Amino acid sequence: MTKVNSALSYDKDAVGIGRKGTINKPFILNAPFWTVDTLFYVIPNKYISLYFLFILFQQIKWNKLDESTGVPSLSKENIKVVNIKLPSKSEMIKISKFIFLLDKKIELHQSKLEALKKIKSIYLRYLFPEKG
Structure with missing residues (x-):
């Protein structure tokens, strides 16, 4: 283009x-x-x-x-x-809802994982401070 x-x-x-x-x-x-x-x-x-x-x-x-x-x-x-x-429209909707809920649950757990990693990093800095 x-x-x-x-x-x-x-x-x-x-x-x-x-x-x-x-x-x-x-x-x-x-x-x-x-x-x-x-x-x-x-x-x-x-x-x-x-x-x-x-x-x-x-x-x-x-x-x-x-x-x-x-x-x-x-x-x-x-x-x-x-x-x-392709399955029937009603089957598509059921599958879509199920996978959507799983995706949301994965997203939630990924957010929790990232938060826990940040907390771990803070604790490690606190427990093992740099010299001085």
Whole structure:
């Protein structure tokens, strides 16, 4: 891309995946978002849950579709060969809620871990002060 006259934006949340670089780390794009030529995105339809799609994209081995010799890269042709099976909408919602709760619990424990590491560091400085 060299020059654009206006932003190419979308008003629906989507799941994004890098076309170049970090191709194996899908992420949720909150609307509105602007895209560039190094991003693929998928906007779920009414039959698919956004978070379920995000979870599903995290399970795909995107690196196996890498077609580069240098910077990891994906193409539309390689993405088209990915076949996925979808459960019913209600099942997607149940799976999404379950995984979401697990993710929140992991996040909480990671925060606690970081706090405990800080406390440990403070105690170590107190118990083993530098000379003087």
